[in-house]
Amino acid sequence: MLKKILSFCLILTPFLSSAQKQTTFTHADTLRGAITPERVWWDLTYYHLRVTPNAKDSTISGSTIINYKVLEPKQVIQVDLQEPLQIEKVIQDGQTLTYKRDGNAFFITLSKKQEKGKSESIEVFYSGRPRLAKRPPWDGGVQWVPDGKGNTIISTSCQGLGSSVWWPCKDHMYDEPDSMMVSITVPKAMTDVSNGKLRSVVENNDGTHTFNWAVVNPINNYGVNMNVAPYVSWSEIYKGEKGDLPVSFYVYPENLEKAKVQFDQANKMLKAFEHWFGPYPFYEDGYKLVEVPYLGMEHQSSVTYGNGYKMGYLGRDLSKTGWGLKWDFIIIHESGHEWFANNITYKDAADMWIHESFTNYSENLYTEFYFGKEAGADYVIGTRALIANDIPIIGTYNVNQEGSRDMYYKGGNMLHTIRQVVNDDEKWRQILRGLNKTFYHQTVETKQIEDYVNKNTGRDISKIFDQYLRDTQIPVLEYSFKGNSVQYRWVNVIAGFDMPVKIKLADGKNQFVYPTTDWKTLKTKGEKTLTVDRNFYVESKSV
Ligand SMILES: [Zn+2]
Secondary structure (H helix, E strand, C coil): CCCCCCCCCCCCCCCCCHHHCCCCCCHHHHHHHCCCHHHHCEEEEEEEEEEEEECCCCEEEEEEEEEEEECCCCCEEEEECCCCCEEEEEEECCEECEEEEECCEEEEECCCCCCCCCEEEEEEEEEECCCECCECCCECEEEEEECCCCCEEEEEECCCCCHHHCCCECCCCCCCCCEEEEEEEEECCCEEECCCEEEEEEECCCCEEEEEEEECCCCCHHHCCCEEECCEEEEEEEEECCEEEEEEEEECHHHHHHHHHHCHHHHHHHHHHHHHHCCCCCHHHCEEEEECCCCEECCCCCEEECCCCCCEECCECCCCCCHHHCCEHHHHHHHHCCCECCCEEECCHHHCHHHHHHHHHHHHHHHHHHHCHHHHHHHHHHHHHHCCCCCCCCCECCCCECCCHHHCHHHHHHHHHHHHHHCCHHHHHHHHHHHHHHCCCEEECHHHHHHHHHHHHCCCCHHHHHHHHCCCCCCEEEEEEECCEEEEEEECCCCCCCCCEEEEECCCCEEEECCCCCCEEEECCCCCCEEECCCCCCEEEEC
16 A cells, blocks of 8 residues: 555545655566456456355455457466455366466466357356455445444445455456446345346345346446445436436435435436536446445446535535535546546556546536536636646556546646637537547547547647646746737747647737747737736746
8 A cells, every 4th residue: 555556536635645656666566557468368248246245254255257259369367356365266168277376366277278259258266355445445445334233334446456356357447348247145134236237136045135237338347346235225217318317326224315315416417417528328227326435436337425415525625616515526526437437448547537637627517517617617727726746647557557646636627728729619518528429438548539639629739738648847828028019938848839828918808829939929009917818727927
């Protein structure tokens, strides 16, 4: 934990600053973060995860069936499972296989000859006492919380850390199964809520029952979750862009009345985000909001919620403008990830800004949708106080290492700035919707997002991405009045930075100027003050 910052969907509460992040990497980091030779040859198609948690001793046991297609025939397959969990056996076609453990990676030797294009399956049986989540969702694992009534509430969270903290899987984000079944066996007094739709509940003759949840869309591995509690629930149909979306809510019995009021915001969220980003990406799996003992996480189609039925972030406004208290941060932010994180998913943790910058930005767009454009702008500008500019937003590739937590507020402000450069709100909205359509259910790299935005804005904005994602300096517009003109240029920028910016001379009209790192001149009518439009995340200085 001290060696490596674990990622987190939610911000603030930093234990360590980004600057303390790991800069040297180990063999284990590469096994976790690279598309290794033992991963690349097979394409994941399906998981069936079966788990029985045992609250008495905080252990779990179960298996994962992994179906895959052979892309290139190889005989050794990598499956990940983190210590202290143990693999008990691995089976293919009824045969027990041998394997070698290298830390959290298992290299399993397949006896059956693997043939290109064939679909194959292995089943990995495992058990043990998984890492306890001490402060979820930031340091993930499995959380066991007695409810004072003889029950134990169980939840999982594992972003960054990886889903192999609680189940055997291909623990790399580049490859997702096309579908998945999650089967969780719990005492009869308890309900499990996982991803997708509840296909069946099977009553067992040992005082337990098994919840079978079917996910029919690709799912990223940290999005998979298990939530066990004596839930009460209700369901609705949301009439959305793609028709009827089943929406369900699962809460603790004592919170039912509060939840019925607070969770109406999920409907408002769907309305606003379908407007900005296009249809909710998982109609077939439904949308669920599920109460948990920790703050929350963007678990796909079962967004988890622990914001205490407060507005803002645990009752606080991150923007300090007042707008952040108009809505429940966890409902809005975590659900925003259904579009950016679950629909469009990074291939490598270094590109985590694709999840967090757009989702942070979604808070601004939600505010705008309900309270107007200036309110949205106030909100995103208000969050600038939280930007550190310590290290670049893009992290280190192939070692499961995300970049600066500036991926939240600075990333949101970068997108808000790019919107100003595009200077056409409808075009910008179509770009946001187009991203979700073009990269629907895909894992992507930063370059694909940059290329798409470049192509669809009709303007090369690579230097803007470079400046804000790959550098820590904030552009400064230097200007100097001389007679009936003003000279201006960018400083504190990368080479070739050429972002247009909107300025106002004295109390005249807003106008675009096109600075570069060389001085340029603008004729004036004798004005002696210049202000830069506050929507651009830049600074300015008279010299
Ligand atoms: Zn997030």
